[in-house]
């Protein structure tokens with residue numbers, strides 16, 4: 001049987017269903033590249049063809065499958081945050097006897113969504129892996145286990161769940177297939193990745209991850225192509241297909257819940273209730289008594305036999321998940337609960353990247369550099385959106401949007417790695433006349449009288465501003481030439497006056513609460529507003545919001561000398577300062 005899952009070169013693209021269900025497949029792509037979308041498309045196709053699978057949902061984002069496919073069993077936590085009004089959860093993950101549930105699911109080829117987004121994930125998934133493996137050993141029926149965010153469960157460390165590794169080695173004979181999805185192949189155990197006989201690989205850009213998938217490609221060029229793929233585009237290779245194919249997953253039948261929130265939508269939330277008491281009350285009142293819960297708790301010691309009476313009833317809601325998630329507040333002095341961009345790089349990896357940058361002894365001289373410390377911190381970046389009237393021939397409203405370092409006003413670009421560039425820093429904390437003088441002063445310099453005439457400023461304003469600018473070392477008096485003994489002022493600014501008409505790259509982030517250290521934002525809207533007004537008189541700031549961006553601050557030392565570098569905790573590259 002073939003499952004049509006998308007298009008390749010304008011033609012329908014299918015994969016082998018038998019291989020998909022009983023083989024071992026890895027889906028690898030960085031965040032936002034379409035992994036959840038692709039998994040959902042595969043699940044929809046399997047539902048349509050009565051193929052059984054169990055999907056470990058770490059984000060609570062797949063329940064929408066149940067809108068269309070009612071035979072799915074959704075196992076989740078009481079009081080979970082699945083944002084759904086109408087879909088009933090079938091089993092409470094804390095109470096269900098997972099072994100019994102999986103016996104039925106495998107026997108009936110039933111799809112199961114195992115939503116661990118609200119519980120301690122690793123112990124729950126360990127239990128599931130044991131249950132599903134034992135059931136497969138007994139029944140030997142085709143069934144697929146799908147592990148989202150595999151790096152959480154099978155990391156390249158001792159914490160990897162051994163049963164999942166065993167499934168990757170011995171599942172096939174039992175009819176039990178394994179699909180693992182990750183955005184960080186470099187930190188998933190090779191014991192599983194090396195067992196995968198099929199690969200679905202999308203956009204990647206972190207160097208270590210590109211290296212980790214390098215073995216699946218025949219040339220460096222192909223690996224480089226991965227960095228340019230669009231969301232939804234993947235290379236599919238191995239036993240699923242006859243030959244390696246670049247394809248695009250098709251449309252979903254069900255709603256996609258993993259949509260990336262854009263920065264503009266961010267709202268500051270007032271101090272949330274940390275106790276969550278209200279939530280608990282609501283959840284408690286909605287828990288069904290045990291007798292109505294068909295699979296009783298494994299912890300209770302009661303072994304519920306699966307009888308016709310105890311069949312799961314998808315129409316009987318354990319609860320309706322209607323609540324919005326409450327954020328747990330980081331323990332620090334922030335007055336508002338603020339979100340940070342989610343880091344993708346582990347500390348160990350950042351240290352590994354940094355150790356590649358340690359200075360070596362030169363010709364046997366000097367002291368070798370060593371790592372002193374490496375801490376995750378969050379940098380405040382300010383997103384400024386501006387509206388102005390522009391256009392060469394026809395004047396229309398235009399928008400510009402840029403990121404600014406919230407501490408010193410440097411410009412920020414995030415294009416394959418955090419990069420700081422000159423923008424506002426030299427021009428902060430100046431009054432309007434001083435800014436106008438700087439904007440209009442030619443490099444050859446000009447006299448005070450010329451400034452008065454050209455910028456149409458009062459003499460007293462010009463004198464005051466020139467004094468301020470001299471004090472700030474932003475201008476200086478040059479030697480006078482010619483007959484006039486009037487002083488000539490020349491600019492000492494290193495970078496040109498900021499122009500909002502420059503093109504700034506777009507950006508969007510995946511964010512969540514964080515509790516690590518962060519640097520305090522210093523600049524505020526009025527600092528930037530003044531500069532923008534002088535740059536473009538019609539400009540108005542329409543958004544000024546802060547996002548906290550994670551970096552590893554790495555301190556290195558050679559002898560008594562220390563230096564600090566930063567590793568971008570999302571892209572895994574050294575932060576660049578281009579000045």
Ligand SMILES: Nc1ncnc2c1ncn2[C@@H]1O[C@H](COP(=O)(O)OP(=O)(O)OP(=O)(O)O)[C@@H](O)[C@H]1O
Nearest residue numbers: 030031032033034035036037231232249258259260
């Ligand atoms: N095949 C596709 N067709 C159309 N749009 C797509 C496709 N794949 C992905 N997208 C778009 O890309 C966005 C991100 O996709 P998705 O949520 O699946 O990423 P992801 O890799 O799962 O990210 P994360 O690992 O951070 O959850 C989707 O919201 C959707 O707009």
